[in-house]
Amino acid sequence: MAEKLKEVKVTTALCEIPVAHRIDVYEAHGGYLALKKAIKEMKPDEVIEEVKRSGLRGKGGAGFPAGLKWSFVPKDYVGPKYLACNADEGEPGTFKDRYLIEKNPHQVIEGCIIASYAVGISHCYIYTRGEFYLGKERMEEAIEDAYRKGYLGENILGSGYSLDMVVHTGAGSYECGEETALLTSLEGDRGHPKMKPPFPATHGAWGKPTVINNVETLATVPPIIKEGADWHTSLGTDKSPGIKIVSVSGHVERPGNYEVEYGVPTSSIINDLAGGVWKGRKLKCFIPGGSSTPALPAEKVDIPYDYESLASAGSMLGSGALIVFDETTDIVRVAEIITRFYALESCGKCTPCREGTRWMLQIYERILNGAGRMEDLDLLLDICGGVEFKSFCPFGDATVGIVRSTINLFRDEYEDYIKNHKVYEREFIPVRHGVNGRSG
């Protein structure tokens, strides 16, 4: 039997120390050394080059190379530039950013400072999700400590470089994780996405060049600077170098965050780290990258966990949220729950996403109430076609993954509901459609 998969703890290394959020503890474990190295020994361009060379990919979902993103910001821009650290983690199944900002906030801050130094940014926002109370408090405390120690504020570590950092709390909207919606929310408007182009790198918050990176991405920056790009590329696969926190949830024995190299078999994450499917049951299917990614059947469980392999299997790595379903799962109900989430969280800006998600939810509700029709399945797939790639932002594309994949994989379960007029007995009231506003 092959050796059991082991975690490679890079960003989560300190998380198990109960007081790692304190600056002295962080420093005692080598914290802020990367910042010192970057700011004292490296030029901004060298930092960007190092991160580019490391192949660090954004960990919020799209997997865009971070160094490349930084290099899009105009260097000679006169006026303010901004960094927004995206801590609006709302994807169902994902809980890694929250873990980091609560347990290891200084590594995030250090990453933000290095990124800001590299791009020449003087103001950094930590955009936290509205519900992250503890995370927000921890970040605020940590920022205060960092100011006290001279890692933030005027003339950082005597280098002449200055940076301010504040926490901005969202009002509780999944959509604000989308980078342009995050910016409109930051600006004080409704969290609606903005037109791209122009891209945030040139016209971001208040029309100024803005870098938006995920918490985990930024937390990976200090180790890269400390250990070097070569260390990072030695991990993971060629195209997906490095490590990734996988948030494992669902029907496993030990759900939680596990930091692994890219390219390890998905089955070993489930079995070796998360303790396997719970109660000794068999795996039915799994969602590899959060609710926005299509589900994959049990037979694909050995697929390497990296961007390319998952894409070729017809799904996505997304934000690294591995949701596991055992053989007893009612997959139609799963699809309904996730569709409900998208219907309620759609920002309402563009027509296909706004109307499509609500329509799909209504159809799901009807099916679960025993009033489904066989043509509903094709209708659902057709709605998916109208929403996907036609919506304003990637939210629309995200909504269709679960619907399409579950119908394709488990059509018989849908047909069972429809043919037998099966009714799913819910515990809570469904969304009502015919009234003023929304309830339930």
Next chain:
Amino acid sequence: MDVAVNKLVKVNINGKDYELLEGMYLTEAVKPIGIEIPQFCAHRWLEPLGACRMCLVRVEKMPKLQIACALPVREGLVVTTESDEIRRAREEMLEFHLLNHPLECPVCDRGGECPLQDLTERYGKYQSRYIEEKLIRADTKLNPFLRMNYKRCILCKRCVRYCDEIAGDHLIEFEDRGGWTKVTTFLGTESPNRFSGNIIELCPVGAITSIPFRFRGRAWELEKTRTVCNQCSVGCNLELHTRLGSLQRIVPAVNEVLDDGHICDRGRFAYGWVHSDARIRKPSLKDNGGFTEISWSEAESIVAQKIRDTVRDYGGDAIGIIAGNSLTNEDYYALRLFAEHGVGTKNVSFSEDICGLSAEHAQLVNVMLSKVGCVEDIMNSELIVLIGADVLEEAPVLGLRVEEAVRKRGATLASISSYNHDSERYANTLVRIKPGAFIFGESAFSSEEFSKLRYEFENRRRISLIFGQELLCGPSPIKSIKAVYQLAQRIERIRQERQNPLERLTVTPIFRGANSLGALILSLKLGVPNQFESMTNILKKATTGEVKLLYLVGVNPIIEYPNGRLAKEAFSKAEFIVAQDLFLTESSALADIILPVSPWIFRDGTYFNFEGRLQRANSCPLTDVVPSDLELFNRLLISMGKGSQFVLPDELFAKLAREADFIPVKQLADIPKAGILTHFESEAHSFEGIEAISTAEEVCSSNSEPLKEFPFYLVPKHYLFRNSVKVRHTKWMQEVVPKDWAILNYEDAQELGISEGDEVVVESKVGSLYFSAKMSEQVPRKVVIIDRNIQDKAINSLVSKEDVAFSVRIKKA
């Protein structure tokens, strides 16, 4: 946009090559070449949003379909706008749009002119697959004019964006999220909005409909007449929609160089009075304090007889004729002929706006006309200075264009006023002066207050000065006007001295009337100046008995003349008063005989708007029982035995055009839709006749302290929704008219122990009136702002002399 203007580039659309303007968004750019890309959310007024997804097109080398509304035309663009894929996408988007949209087109006011209906017809599928329950919400009112039907709304956000990006008053916002998103007013308030009516046409469905027009007719049944608005000096182009013998609604008719399709809510909604029962339709004779209706022939012979008798006994000059500021040029011309040939009087006044203006000011009028700037001049200015002008209230659409110049063309806005007002929202230089102290000469120019402005005056290449009602309704209006031209002259001189000449300097007066400029042109420019007298002098002559018979044409001096006491005295002293009017107003009620005339919607003719643009008004195809002013003058001439002189506006216009060399067309029918911008420049280049403001005058103006026992300055305000007699008889306007507010500073109110809504008494040396107190941060200390047009509370009754600052005291009642 940093794209060269008017550069043509090669693009390929559906396999064919075209040359289109670079940088223009594709949806707009392809319209002239006969390609339609459907859209709901995009509009030429608004920034692209990309929400409705109707305009999806295939662009070469792009993985996804792209939205054409935000796709700038560029060299080498290869686009497919018609293919199976795009047809399918449009079907899908329409199906989504119609999910929640009720199929109630037969009862929807928008039916027949509804983009959703049209595009569904063209691109949609006839059968929806949606069998679920639709969202239902009760309709609400967004404001007194607008009904919001949530079921029909497709959330294109046009209305929200219009209020944000153009009207600037954030009336409307989105609430909630996803499919449950709804358009709502901020905190559920019903806020009146100067331009809210424009979102009726902007709405691509019937979600926002006009309350006054609700269920009054289908779009295709309405007969449409293009004409010019009569409510202010902008002269926006309108369409009158009539059906079944009455005016059903007013909508904008786009004049791109003037209004660009925006009209204000007064222009759009204040029309109900046209069919009001209160309108006078029969001549009435004063009889024991009341009025008795008499026949037309009786009325004509009484008036003719009276005029003949007066002329016989006292001479022609014993007849004083005062005309309002909203008649057509042809009416003025007819009145001139009536006064010259029929009556033979020199006591004729056409200048309601500047009551002191008489023959001696003919040169001032020449200077004013030669300096007037058009909308294009104003919008191209680098610096726009409002001088006592709350343009959003006085000439709303001009205000909108000024704001557009600031927002989109980077103009700098400055304002000189005694209080803060809405039109200054985008101003970056505010000069605060004492109320009425508009006579700023040399010393003001070098003062601290003017320092910021001075820099602008010395450096901007194109400057527009706009002066308005605060200056015109203040003390010494003629001196103040001269001071403005003085200022312009000084700017020109300084620039010449510094060898940094101006490209363009315009001075634009904002008068109250729809044809105030026409009145000035017809009297003091085209007429023989010394046949005209000032309104003030005519009233004064009436008090001394020099004028025996007052003939009022569409004018209401009892309320509108600055010194109400003088007007009242003149009325009581005059032996006979003839009033030509629409309603029984404060003034016509005092007349001995009232001759009804037809409203402006029945008038053919021409107007000069504030820019000097000659525009043609057309009568709507309804019949009215009463004659127009010019018909009436002709009838009187006939009754007086002078014979018929003119019958149709066309004849009078032809005569007028022959007299006026600045009118390039000779026939009424030749006036183009956009009107003709007349140029008076050739006749007066200089500021000849504008004598320098003496330091003494200036000091007197800026130092005029209010009387000790009356420590407050009263600033009369000209509101857009002022309760004029027409608004009074339009029932849906009543909700938005300003109340009888005396608007005070918070600190003053606190000192006087007055709180919001308290009844206060405003006293001057000569009278007192009751108002309700309202506080505003916009008002400086020791100033009180009161509407000029409050029914039964005309503030002109508090004024004893119109050439001094109005000082009053305020007490809690």
